[in-house]
Every structure is written in structure tokens, then in C-alpha cells.
Amino acid sequence: MAGSEAEEPTPAQAQPFIEPDNAETADEDEGIFDERVSTYTASLSSSVIDYPTEHGRRYHAFRSGKYIMPNDDRELVRLDLLHVVMVRTVEDKLHHAPIDPDRTHSVLDIGTGTGVWAMEFGDEYPGSERESTCPRKRLQPHTTGMGSPNVKFEVDDVESEWTFPDPFDFIFCRYMAGSIADWPNLVKNVHDHLNPGGWAEFQDYDMQYRTDDDSLTDEHSTSKWLKVILGAANKVGRNPSPGPKLATWARDAGFENVTEKVFKMPIGPWPKDPYLKETGLINAAQVVDGLEGFSMRLLCGVEGWSETEVQVLLAQVRKELKGKAFHSYVNFHVVYGQKAAAPATAPATADEEPEA
Template structure:
């Protein structure tokens, strides 16, 4: 395997557009340039905001089909609940990496932007960027936050102005090539900087066998089977450590958290975490995760998906089904030299 590029090598080998950008001479000295600019900008804006509506849900249109979950208000509310779930899992911590006074930070696939906003409040000295396929983030945000529309699986253009800290969370079901993504993170973080991914092993289990044969098991087998058919990584959590190593990171640290579903655990911590896990799933989470994947890749009808989700939701409320997920936090450092 080739050695990771040095910062100098990265700056000279990255494929950027040519310096001498060709001029559209048809518009030189044209007094209508302002009108043409306005028209072109409006076209770009409409391509981002022209959402796809399907089976009663709204989906992104930019890079149409590359993300199979909705981006409507119902889903955004659920994602904010997932943010609270992650805070509960990590004992109210936004991240675990040992960062110090970061100046430039990016939150990959930021969703509603809530993590980026919280981080910016916590670190007012930092410039914080959140990128996503959909511009669904709020406009009233701290002055040190900005949001970009971007596809993180395409080639990046961040290498020339690298980050102190790169954060990504809950990318399961949305990324096809995590190995490539981690290598892009390596190239875009400063020497000595940190990258942290927080993600799931999507397939749940039970330590006492009560999950086996349930409607919940059928739901996850069917839905995740569709995502895997579409080429998405369903269980990145346990694979993150190796992807970090392959990308060239050092000082890699792995934390694994058990996350129950429901209020059946006796321990107060697990009971609270389990209640948040159930709450976000019942906030249209079952339908959101299944609709596009099953109707587009397994030719299910909307009605069939609704029945599957309803049965899974009903089983999730049974205290004698002890379903558990594993959640991983993995961070690593780009070498100083």
C-alpha cells in the first residue's frame, strides 16, 4: 500500500479545475450580465431545492437517489431526537477525541445541523462548517457556523484549507465506500488533527434470544437487505477501526456502547438511552428507513411497507423483547509528520 501523501504532495496532486478558466465570450461587455448571473444562480438554487416527493415523503433532489431517507420536517424532527439519543449514549458529550482549541472544523452530512451548532456554541473561536445534500438547516445560527450543499462521496476540495477536526455521525445506510471517505478525511485534516466517526452496527440482537423470529427481525432483515442491494454499508461501526488504519491514522481509539431499544433495562442509564432509541424510531423512523429502500429496490408497495413498519413498532413496545444495538465511536489522528 502506498504511503500517505505529505501535505505538500496533496496540494500539488489534487485534481482542481484549471487555473485558466475559459471565458464565455458571448457575454463579454454585455449589459445583461447581471440578468444572466441572476438566471444562472436561480437555476442552481432550484436544482437544490427542487425536492423529490414520493409516497407522501420528501427527498433530496441534488444527486437524486444517493440518499434513501427523507428530508422533510417529520424526518428533521426525528434527526434532532437522534441527536439527543447520541448525547445520552455519550453522557452529554458531543465528541470524545482529545481536541484542543480547534480553529477549523467540519461536520460531514450534518443533517439538521444541530451538532455543528452545538459545537460552535461550545467553541466560539472555531469556524464550523456543516455540509449535506439538502439545505434543510436553520438560518438563525451562531456567527461561526456556515452550511454547504455538498456530496461527501464525491471528490473533495477541502485539502488546500484543511481542518483541525473532522466529525461524522450516523452515516450508516448513506455511504457506499467508507474506506474512500476516511482517506479523503486524512487528506483534509491537518497534521496532528483528529477525525472522529460515530456510527452503528445496524443489525440488532438480543442476549437472551427474544429478538429472534420477531416482526422486528423481519423488518431489519428486509430493510437492510434492500440497502445492501443498493450498495450501502449497513454496519460500519465495527469496521471503522480498520478503515482508520488503512487511511494512515495513528493513535486510534475505539469505544463501543450497547444501546437497548425500549424501557425494559433495569439500569437507569440503559433505561433512558432505550427510551430515546424507541422514541426516535416511533417518530416515523420505521417508515422513514424503509419506504424508499423497499419500494425502489424490492418493488414493495407503500401499503406493504406500512404494514411491516406497524408490526415492527408493535413488537418494539413489548417489554419481553430485549433488542440491543451496538454504537461505536472511533477517532484517530493524522501523524504530525
């Protein structure tokens, strides 16, 4: 929550205080922000195909209307920026589950987006085969001549019946906030489609903006925007903050050795630490560029706002996010667990007759 109303973190969520950098003034920050962001976005591009458009953005053709986010070039670039942010946030690791490379041959990436995680995982583990499926269908790398030979992309809906012919050794599910209606069922499906002893990992958000110094208040436009956008997502049954519940859902689904790690993800270039400053800059860039995508369908379609009303609010939010009006972050949850190993089969004794 904004400012002093933020809930106290649980022990699993406890993270060190991030020291803000007060060397630059807020008036200078917006120009600095735009100049720095161009460094990260200049080389990111994708092809365009025909999809339905609403509010000037392109949305999903596959089961159109079910998912709130767009599916256009701007969104593809944003997702690649977000991949950078998420990997940097979780200690520059593609995963935290202690998978055994020698026993990890079939991997499923749920909600693969642009496919960047699957391709990087394929490069790191060339002996495995990945099948990536995304309910929010976007342009996958194989449509543009990119991708690893051991990665296959499919269009599917993870909330429909799973029809994979064989179980997997590792299932990875990241950034499905706002996309899933029945999280416990999804986590149970993941568990049931693992080989005995296989691992699953979930990485997702608590989308509530937080500060450690009460610099974000209810008077900020960002707080007002966040309150209405999270409320609208909950109204349509798409949990925008699944992160804090992932560990409980995993245990309820039958996972063993469940481990939870929570990382602070800064929003904006306000941290003093250079690495966190750069992470926060990239993160703010993808948030600023995604504001329309986050907001239009929910505020216009669910809350009944006009496009003009939405754009006025978003202009105020952009200005705040580009500067150092507050020192905000979100908690990013990493949860992994293991399916129980198959029970050992006792060897036949001399007195037992083999079956015919």
C-alpha cells in the same frame, strides 16, 4: 442478529449486561410509550420547502435518488431526537477525540443533518470555526434564523471530489450508515484533509439488533423487517452497518493513535436503569417515527414490495417496538484517530549557505 444467532462481541465491543425492567406489563407499554414520547417531540419543529415526494414522504432535491432517507419535517424532528440519543449513548459527550481547544480552529462536520451537533460544538468551542456539509441535504439552521455565528453550512456530496481550500484541525463524521458507497475512500479523504497532528472522529452504527437474553427471535416481525431492510441497503451498495469496520478503515487510511469505543444503545424503555430507560424510550420514538423513511424506498424500490405490504409489516414492528416484546439494543461505534505530525525541520548549521 436476532436472539441466539447474534454474533459474539469482540473485546472492543464488550459491554456490561443491561438489566431489563420487568415491573411494567407489555399490555401497558404502548400507551405509556406514546404519552412519554410527546414530551420530547412537542417543541421540535422546522420549516418546509419544496422537495420531491415519494410514498407520501419528501426526499432530497440535491442529487435526488442517491440517498434513501426522506427530507421532510418528520425526518428533521427524528434527527434531533436521534442526536439526543447518540450524545446520551456516548457518555453525554459531543466528541471523544482528545482535541486541544487552543489548536482547534477549523472544524468540518460531515453529514451535519439539522446542524444541531455543529451548533452545540460551536457553543462549547467559541474560538473555532465550523464548516458543516451534508450529502443528504436538509434544512439547515441558518434558513430558519438559528445557528451560531461561527458555523457555516454548505450543500455538497462528500463522495465527490473535495474542494475545500484549506485543511482542518478536526473532522467529525457521524451517522452516515446507509449513505456512503465507498467508505475507505471517504476515510482517506478525511485523513488527507486534516492538518498534521489533527484529529478525526467517526461515530456510526452496527444496525443489527442484539439482545443479551435471547428475547428477540426470528419469529418477531422486527427481525423479519430488519433482515430485509439491511439486505436491501447492501444490494444498492449503501452499507447500513459501517461501525465495526471504522477502526480498520482508519488505520488503513494512515491514522495514528486509533481508538475504538463501542456503546450499547437500547431500543425501547425496557432497561431498569432510569437513564438507560429514558435513552431507550427516545431511541424507540425516533425508530418508530423513522420506519417509513427507512423502509419505503428500499422495500418498494429495491425489493418490489407494494406500499400496502410495507405498511402491514411496519404496523407489526411499531407494536413490538412500543412495548417490551424483547430487550434489544444496537452497538454504536466511536472511532477516532490522529494524522501524523509534520516532521521537525532541523535548524540550519553554520556551514550551510542559505538559498538565494
